[in-house]
Amino acid sequence: MADLFAMKNRVVLLTGASRGLGRDMALTLAGAGARVLCAGRTVKELEATARAIARKGGKAEVVPLDITDEAAVREQVDAIVRRHRRIDVLVNNAGIIYREKIVDTSTATFRAAVETDLVAQFVVAREVGRHMLARRYGRIVNISSVMAILGRATVAGYVAAKHGLVGLTKNLAVEFGPHVTANAIAPGYIRTELNVALQRDKGFNAMLDQRTAAHRWGKPEDLRGPLLLLASDAGAYMTGHTLVVDGGLTTILA
Ligand SMILES: NC(=O)c1ccc[n+]([C@@H]2O[C@H](COP(=O)([O-])OP(=O)(O)OC[C@H]3O[C@@H](n4cnc5c(N)ncnc54)[C@H](OP(=O)(O)O)[C@@H]3O)[C@@H](O)[C@H]2O)c1
Incomplete structure (x- = not known):
């Protein structure tokens, strides 16, 4: 059965591999046998992820990339295909969040969230998708959020983008089938740098305890399977599927 989930010799491009969920995903995919191309802006942190993979006997490379720079995305994708002949799997994980009430949010801030969390995912999926279609094989995994199902005060740009990413996932599935699949994961609250302020917030912790059947925060490991x-x-x-991994958060009305 382990073969079913094997990633042996798969070439994976993973954005946001420098920390948080992306770092754990990089280690998970490399542990399953993949060569993981770790993309992101902070090269030092990407190198740390790649070293951690190498220490465990896995294969990793650093890909310096700002996903909002369209020309750079094209260049890096082409360079990877020249080097490895293929990209088997794309994990569109990089993301940002801004916290401000709608009435205080500038259009520029709203746009910045949508640029990174939706438009850039489109650009990366399009550029990688071309090669996957030509090779007639591919797996695209977009990291959305429970904020694609629920609204929440102060994060309008993030909520809008994550909803959009679920829609984009469906369209990628429609246009890239039958050999390339596109799915999304919608994580609940998983402890990372993205939500340090919430981790320290007693009221939020009480809410999460009550509103999740799991009665706890998620851990990056919860997304491995x-x-x-x-x-x-x-x-x-x-x-075209969105897999919700939230400890029950979106199924409980507490
Ligand atoms: N943690 C949660 O509870 C949670 C829940 C639901 C969904 N998610 C989603 O899961 C993903 C990862 O979240 P996380 O919690 O691991 O966040 P994180 O710790 O803040 O990490 C975000 C990652 O995205 C990269 N990134 C941001 N902007 C980028 C850009 N323009 N170009 C390239 N890379 C960029 C960052 O690297 P650099 O800054 O070095 O570029 C970093 O590696 C995000 O899409 C997030 O929305 C997280």
Whole structure:
């Protein structure tokens, strides 16, 4: 059965691999046998991820990339395809969040969230997708959020972009089938640098305890199984799907 989820010799491009969920995903995919191309803006942190993978006997490379720079995305994708002949799996994980009430949010701030969390995901998926279509193989995994299902005060740009990413995932599935699948993961609250302020907020912790069947924050490890399912051949007949991994947060009215 382990073969079903195997990533042996798969070439994976993973954005936001420098820290948080992306770092854990990089280690998970490399641990399953993939060569992980770790993309992001902070090269030092990407190198740390790549070293951690190498220490465990895995294969990793650093890909310096700002996903909002369209020309750079094109250049890096072409360079990777020249080097490795293919990209088997794309994990569109990089993301940002701004916290401000709508009435205080400038259009520029709203646009910045949508640029990174939706437009850039489109650009990366389009550029990688061209090669996947030509090779007639590919797995695209977009990291959305429970904020694609719920609204929440102060994060309008993020909520709008994450909803949009679920829609984009469906369209990628429609246009890239039958050999390329596109799915999304919608994580609940997982402890990372993205939500340090919430981790310290007593009221928020009490709410999360009450509103999740799991009665706890998520850990990056909680996404390992869902990621391998959608990135490997185990998920071959799944496409256009958003897999919610939230400890029950969106199914409970507490
Ligand atoms: N943590 C949660 O509870 C949670 C819940 C739901 C969804 N998510 C989603 O999961 C993903 C990862 O979140 P996280 O919690 O791991 O966040 P994080 O710790 O803040 O990490 C974000 C990652 O994205 C990269 N990134 C941001 N902007 C980028 C850009 N323009 N170009 C390239 N890379 C960029 C960052 O690297 P550099 O800054 O070095 O570029 C970093 O590696 C995000 O899409 C987030 O929305 C997280």
